[in-house]
Amino acid sequence: MENSMFCYQCEQTAGGKGCTKVGVCSKDPDVAKMQDVLIYILKGVGFYGSCNLEKGNKIPQKIGEFFTEGVFSTLTNVNFDGERFIEYIKEANRVKKVLKESAGEVSNVPEGADFVSPETREGILNLPKVPNLGVMDDENLDMDIRSLREFLIYGIKGMGAYHHHAYILGEYSEEVVNFMFKAMGKTLDKNLTVEDYFNLNMELGKTNLKCMEVLDAANTGAFGHPEPxxxxxxxxxxxxxxxxxxxxxxxxxxxxxxxxxxxxxxxxxxxxxxxxxxxxxxxxxxxxxxxxxxxxxxxxxxxxxxxxxxxxxxxxxxxxxxxxxxxxxxxxxxxxxxxxxxxxxxxxxxxxxxxxxxxGGFTEDEKEKKITIGFGRNATLSHANEIVDAVKSGKIRHFFLVGGCDGARPGRNYFTDFAKQTPDDTIILTLACGKYRFNKLDLGTVAGFPKVLDCGQCNDAYSAIQIALALSKAFDCSVNELPLSFIISWYEQKAVAVLLTLLYLGIKDIYLGPTLPAFVTPNVLQVLVDKFNIKPISTPEKDLEEILG
CATH class of the missing domain: 3.40.50.2030 (Rossmann fold)
Known part of the structure; x- marks a missing residue:
């Protein structure tokens, strides 16, 4: 039986609608099916995990780590190996059985919570149609509910990636894992409303802030604070x-x-x-x-x-x-x-x-070129007084946080052109691989600082947020009142988690590109516009004019 697929979790999804034959990422339908099955079992793991928590039962850390790795494994461009997914599926079946037994008697078990997958490749790929297993397997589901449900699941995947990197370095958060159990389990509940899902997404944003704080503590605890x-x-x-x-x-x-x-x-x-x-x-x-x-x-x-x-x-x-x-x-x-x-x-x-x-390696040295990095929160905020003075004296007019995921889709040259066109009295904070669009350009200095301040990986979004919060404190105003604009490029599910964190913090007027997520329906987008004034990028010239007046 030949499997079809449907996946629209990343920015480059086919036609801006969804990959149905093979992923733009090169994920084939068999691996896509295995990922869908794994996520479906993990929803049941989440449900029974939540039942245990409600009864005061502590969930073993090994189970929390497995759940974290399981959701992370389905993130875009992570794992394309079907044999590995069979092993994840076997372990997910086992873990769910353990949690179900320890939860004891449970009422109102949602459809799908007790699903047990076959554990062979043939059995998994030839599963008869299971309601709600794939993204589109519930034709009668309200489009906006589906949109917000997938928003939540992709946020969980992104947060799972952050938490995985944290516990590898010895920082494990029960708060983060317990929320992931709760949120994943809730996606099986057919009675959830648009408002319920919106609130869960905001709670994910809040929890992801904690998760990024834990990851920051793991990285800096192990290796010190980044230095210029x-x-x-x-x-x-x-x-x-x-x-x-x-x-x-x-x-x-x-x-x-x-x-x-x-x-x-x-x-x-x-x-x-x-x-x-x-x-x-x-x-x-x-x-x-x-x-x-x-x-x-x-x-x-x-x-x-x-x-x-x-x-x-x-x-x-x-x-x-x-x-x-x-x-x-x-x-x-x-x-x-x-x-x-x-x-x-x-x-x-x-x-x-x-x-x-x-x-054997390279046979000769290349003419050396260097770039400056290492402006994490510790390094940048050690100059907070100088930054504040430079803003007050007019030497720095505006800050742009230009960062996020890079990708291959045409239109990402927008971020290069935007960086080049920012005025000479403005500073660019950047993080994640989106910075490669301009980090090797010589854009000079502003008020004694490099014009481009590299804050780190997408995993270091906490650093950029802390810089913004510290500046708002120094200027005695909200982040939205700062001379600071967010120009975000997104690609995969970690960007979804970070976006939800920014929205939870009430940050408005975010420019998002190069395209808006295919999983966001017009109604959900309208809510984001109404509440947060989120907007798609247009042209660097137009957006700069709108921001700087």
Whole structure:
């Protein structure tokens, strides 16, 4: 039986409506079906988890970690390996059984909560039609309810990614996990109204702020606060390993295992900010950053004489020219690619090291170019008085937070053009891989500061929020009254979680692009416009004129 699919969780979804034959991300219908099945079981896990919590039963951390990893595994560009999803599905069945038994007698069990999946590939792919399993499997569901339900589920996936990175470094939050159980379980409740779903989305925004705080504590607790740092973005002679994704722990372990072996380590994509952490930049063989944002990897990795490690999300279908030298680890998976597993809490990167040494690396140094990064909340707010004085004296007229996910869809040059056209007396705060649209341009300085202040990964959105809140306190006004505008590029589900956090904080007038989410119906969009004045980007000229008057 040939499976069709429907997925519209990312910005690049086919035709701006939904992928139905194969994902733009290259996810095939079989993997899409397995992801749908896993999410459906996790809804039941959420329901029975909530039942346990209501009865005062504590949920074991291992179950919370599995739930977190399960939702994260279905995020865009994370895992394309059907065999791994079969294992997730088996474990989800088991975990739900454990929670159901510990919950005891439960009344008003919603349809789907007791669903048990087959545990073979054939059984999963040939499942008879299950009501509500896929996004569109409930034809009679109100469109706005579906829209807000999917908004919530995608927010949970994004928050799951953040929480996963936190607990890998020893920071686990029961508050975050307990909300994920509650929210996921609620998506099985057919009696929820538009208002109920809207409130749950706002609660997710609130909980995600806590989650990002926990992640910030994990990263800075392990590696110190990022410091303003000049980073090389050019190639060095010698064997090398490129590390992409978001997982700081994986980078640290790889740096430990490559020390003294004559191997250069480069960050890639969202790993660029790692070069600013004291606990990571102390490694002399962490030599800089290679390439740009995630969507350029197929071109940038083509036939390179080195090894690549993908540590979390952002993997694209590997080309044959580098399929033999790319490795996955953690939650990332791609069929036919060597995976570095965690065994007894440790990873052995020796296959990656062996590959890098055998390939030999670059044969000569490239002419060096450097960019400045490391303006996290600690570094930026240490200059708060100077910033406030510069604003009051007119040296800084406005701040633009230009950041978010990058992607391949045409129209993202808007963010490059916007950055270039911002006036000379304005500063750009940026974070996430959207910064690659302009972070190598020489845009000069403003009031003694670099015009572009790089706040880090999308995982560091907490930093940018804290900078905004601190400035509002310094100026004794709300964030909405600050000379600050949010110009956000979105791509996947972590961006959904961050957007909900910004809305929970009451931040208005956010410019969002390059396109609005396909899962947002006209009615839901109207609510967002009415409550928060959220708006699609237009042209840099028009938007700048509207912002600056």
């Amino acid at each position: 740092t000049e980073v090389s973005v050019t190639r060095k002679k010698g064997p090398f390993i490129i590390v992409s994704g978001h997982d700081l722990r994986d980078l640290k372990d790889l740096l430990d295992q490559t020390e003294g072996k004559g191997i250069n380590v480069y960050t890639h994509g969202e790993m660029l900010p790692c070069n600013a952490y004291p606990g990571l930049k102390k490694y002399k063989h962490l030599v800089g950053n290679y390439g740009g944002a995630w969507q350029d990897q197929q071109k940038e990795f083509d036939n390179i004489p080195g090894a690549i490690v993908m540590t979390s999300n952002c993997i694209m279908k590997p080309r044959d020219s580098y399929k033999d030298r790319i490795f996955t680890t953690s939650v990332v998976g791609f069929s036919g690619i060597t995976h570095i597993p965690t065994i007894d809490g440790k990873k052995d990167f020796s296959p990656v090291i062996k590959e890098a040494l055998e390939l």
